[in-house]
Amino acid sequence: xxxxxxxxxxxxxxxxxxxxxxxxxxxxxxxxxxxxxxxxxxxxxxxxxxxxxxxxxxxxxxxxxxxxxxxxxxxxxxxxxxxxxxxxxxxxxxxxxxxxxxxxxxxxxxxxxxx
Amino acid sequence: xxxxxxxxxxxxxxxxxxxxxxxxxxxxxxxxxxxxxxxxxxxxxxxxxxxxxxxxxxxxxxxxxxxxxxxxxxxxxxxxxxxxxxxxxxxxxxxxxxxxxxxxxxxxxxxxx
Numbered sequence: 001x002x003x004x005x006x007x008x009x010x011x012x013x014x015x016x017x018x019x020x021x022x023x024x025x026x027x028x029x030x031x032x033x034x035x036x037x038x039x040x041x042x043x044x045x046x047x048x049x050x051x052x053x054x055x056x057x058x059x060x061x062x063x064x065x066x067x068x069x070x071x072x073x074x075x076x077x078x079x080x081x082x083x084x085x086x087x088x089x090x091x092x093x094x095x096x097x098x099x100x101x102x103x104x105x106x107x108x109x110x111x112x113x114x115x
Numbered sequence: 116x117x118x119x120x121x122x123x124x125x126x127x128x129x130x131x132x133x134x135x136x137x138x139x140x141x142x143x144x145x146x147x148x149x150x151x152x153x154x155x156x157x158x159x160x161x162x163x164x165x166x167x168x169x170x171x172x173x174x175x176x177x178x179x180x181x182x183x184x185x186x187x188x189x190x191x192x193x194x195x196x197x198x199x200x201x202x203x204x205x206x207x208x209x210x211x212x213x214x215x216x217x218x219x220x221x222x223x224x225x226x227x228x
Contacts, residue, residue, distance in 0.1 A: 032214055038156075043117060043206060043219035088156060094214045101170050101213040103148070105158040 002027040002093045006106035014114055015083050021076040021109045023065075023091030033074040034092040035065055038108075044090065050074065061085070086113045117141065121207050121220035122189075128197045128227050136223040137189040140209030146170075147184050148217060149192050152204040164190065165213065197227045 003026040013019055025031060032051050036044040048059025055067040065076045074091060091106040120139040128134045140147050149161040162172035164184040172182075179198075184190040194201055204224050208217040 034216060036219075041221070043119070043121075043221040044208075045117065046216050046218065049216050090156075090158075101146075101163055102160045103217060104160075105150075108156040 002031060002095055002104050004091050004093050004104050004106035006089075006091055006109050008109050009107070010110045010112070012112045012114060013081055016080050019076075019078040019081045019085075019111070021089050021091075021111065023074045023076065023106060025072055025074060025091070025093045027072075027093060027095065029095075030069065031093045031095060033065075033067060034094075034103075035059065035063070035074075035076050036090045036092060036105075038088045038090065040087075047076070047089075081111075081113050083113045083115065086111055117218040117220065119207055119209050119218055119220035121205075121223050123223060124221065126223055126225045128225065130198060130227055131196050132227075133193060133195055134197045134201070134225055134227070135191060135193040136205055136207075136225070137191050138207030138209075138220060139189045140184075140207070141218055144209035144211055144218070146210040146213050146217075147190050148208040148210070149182060149190075150206045150208065152206055152222070154203070158206075161192070163213075170213065194225075197225070199227050201225060202227045 005024045034049045035047040050057045050067045088108045090108045094103045118141040145166045148163045151159040162182045163170045182192045204222045206222045208219045210217040
């Protein structure tokens with residue numbers, strides 16, 4: 001079964017600084033990977049996804065993520081954060097075409113952007 | 116922006132009461148998921164459907180929880196006898212297929228008092 005670890009429960013960065021949120025997954029085959037963001041009192045919004053091909057994928061609002069099969073990672077990055085990026089970020093994995101249809105989510109990383 | 120509609124946004128029930136919440140998936144999305152998100156932001160998968168058929172569900176769902184996705188009607192999740200531990204945000208999500216990205220509604224926050 002697949003699993004996801006987000007090792008940083010909380011991250012604080014200054015506005016304008018770069019950002020990396022870490023995600024490690026465990027799955028025997030190549031998974032489908034996602035990053036979602038959750039703002040207060042909102043559902044989850046998809047930031048980006050990886051199915052195959054170029055390991056660096058671009059998402060909305062300047063976010064990108066890099067898939068590494070050797071490291072079993074899918075870290076999220078942004079070159080310059082804005083105060084409005086403060087939210088909880090979730091990494092998720094699905095098992096592709098295996099017949100296991102559940103998406104597994106990490107515990108989330110709460111990002112706080114300070115002035 | 117997601118077009119998954121969940122109602123009600125907030126639900127308060129006493130212990131032992133039924134709690135029912137609804138979800139209208141995005142048009143053209145035959146796959147529907149229900150997740151429970153607790154106060155620690157942990158997600159627990161409850162059940163998923165493809166069209167009206169259950170694909171997977173957890174044991175907990177089989178006992179006090181029931182869910183359905185009838186044709187031409189909203190999907191629903193019902194807790195027959197609410198317990199304090201059921202207090203959580205219940206998220207519905209829909210997808211075009213079983214393994215492509217899912218789109219979430221804003222959730223129903225259930226409080227069991």
